[in-house]
Each structure stands twice: as structure tokens, then as C-alpha cells.
Amino acid sequence: MTVMEAISGDPLTCFEDDSVEQAAILMNQSHVLRLAVLDRKTQRLTGVISVSDLGGIHTEPRHYEVTFFKKMSDHYGHSQHAEVMRITIVHGSKDEAIAAAMRQFERAKQVNNWSQLADGYDVTTIHHGEHGVVDEHEFTSEREARIKRRAYELWEQAGAPAGQDKEYWNRAAAEIDHQDQSEK
Incomplete structure (x- = not known):
């Protein structure tokens, strides 16, 4: 797999002249720990800002695991899901994570639409709660x-x-x- 196939989608960015508060809000809303910083005129990367650079602002990263499946029948005739591919997305909202996973699936499998090879997908949200790692499984x-x-x-x-x-x-x-x- 290449780096391009492994990236989580469009990178989140801010500009050099944005306020620290704007960057912190964006990181918190998107559940990311870092932002690429761009020059507004040239749109070129000038650096990276992290939560630790902002002095104590805390954001809880949420990871989304999107599992694409094919429906199969077992020897009793019961419908089962056979996993086709599992993709973990580390930033963005759930909808953004699903869209990024679909793009990655399509690139990796070289198809125009993920539904050509899979019958559906399930989404697991993984986050760190007070008592450790918590999985929230959403059946789609x-x-x-x-x-x-x-x-x-x-x-x-x-x-x-x-x-x-x-x-x-x-x-x-x-x-x-x-x-x-x-x-x-």
C-alpha cells in the first residue's frame, strides 16, 4: 500500500493568520490533534500546529472503523457478513470518515463505486472514555x-x-x- 492509499482523506488545514482559538475550535470539532498550517496567498504548507502547541487545550480523538461486507449464507441458510475490507479513519466526523473510507476502498479495489464489491458497511466509533477504550458499533x-x-x-x-x-x-x-x- 502506498501513503496515498493510506491517508484518511482531505487534510484539515488552517492559515498562518488564523487565531489560535480558531485552530483550537477546528481541532476540537474534528477530533484531531494536529492541523496543517498554510500560507493564505500561496496555499503552501508552512508548518503544523498541534494540541500541545496550544497549551493544554484537550480534544478527544475519535477513530472510526468502517467495515465493508458481502452478504453470504452459511450452511444453515442464515445470512452472514463476510468482511471485504476494514478501514480505520482517524479524524473528522462520522460522515466524513465514511466518505473517506469509501474513497479508500474504491482506490484500493480499483472500482468506481464501493457497492460493486460490497453489499454494505458497518461503522464502529472508537473513543477513550473514563474507563478505557469504548466501542460504539452502528449497524448500517x-x-x-x-x-x-x-x-x-x-x-x-x-x-x-x-x-x-x-x-x-x-x-x-x-x-x-x-x-x-x-x-x-
Whole structure:
């Protein structure tokens, strides 16, 4: 892989004559630790400013992991996701991270549109909370969204027991997959 294939998308920049406060706000909003600094007239790079240069301003970087998948059926006929490619994006908003991951996927796989080779993608937001690293997994496929809703219903009906997430997820997945097979 080349550096061009590995970059996270368009770099975030500020100008030499911007205020320190503007740079800090941009870094905080974009969850980045550094900004490229450009000369306003020439648009040429003149340096890099980091959070530590700003004296104590803190921003929490969020990493987004975008997993592209292909839908497959297992030997029971249940729908499964086969990972095609996983891309980690280190800066920007979730929407910007998804767009950057799509561009990287298309460049790496040499296709015009990521959907030529993948059926969908899931997004995991990774950040550092008070108790360590926290993953927030967002399912973007319709199947996972249906399973999530059904698992929650089953969990509520059972009186919201603690520590049984996987059991309710598996029960809901089996129901949804059975329902989908019956409709075929």
C-alpha cells in the first residue's frame, strides 16, 4: 500500500493568520490533534500546529472503523457478513470518515463505486472514555437493525436481565433469519 492509499482523506488545514482559538475550535470539532498550517496567498504548507502547541487545550480523538461486507449464507441458510475490507479513519466526523473510507476502498479495489464489491458497511466509533477504550458499533445493514430492535424487545420482555446481550442477540438473529427464509 502506498501513503496515498493510506491517508484518511482531505487534510484539515488552517492559515498562518488564523487565531489560535480558531485552530483550537477546528481541532476540537474534528477530533484531531494536529492541523496543517498554510500560507493564505500561496496555499503552501508552512508548518503544523498541534494540541500541545496550544497549551493544554484537550480534544478527544475519535477513530472510526468502517467495515465493508458481502452478504453470504452459511450452511444453515442464515445470512452472514463476510468482511471485504476494514478501514480505520482517524479524524473528522462520522460522515466524513465514511466518505473517506469509501474513497479508500474504491482506490484500493480499483472500482468506481464501493457497492460493486460490497453489499454494505458497518461503522464502529472508537473513543477513550473514563474507563478505557469504548466501542460504539452502528449497524448500517437492514438485517442488523432489525435484529437489534428484536433483541431489545426480547430483553425487555424478559425483565431486562443483565449480562445476557449475546443470548438475546442470537435469539433475535435466529428469528429474523427464519422469518426471512419463510418469506422466500
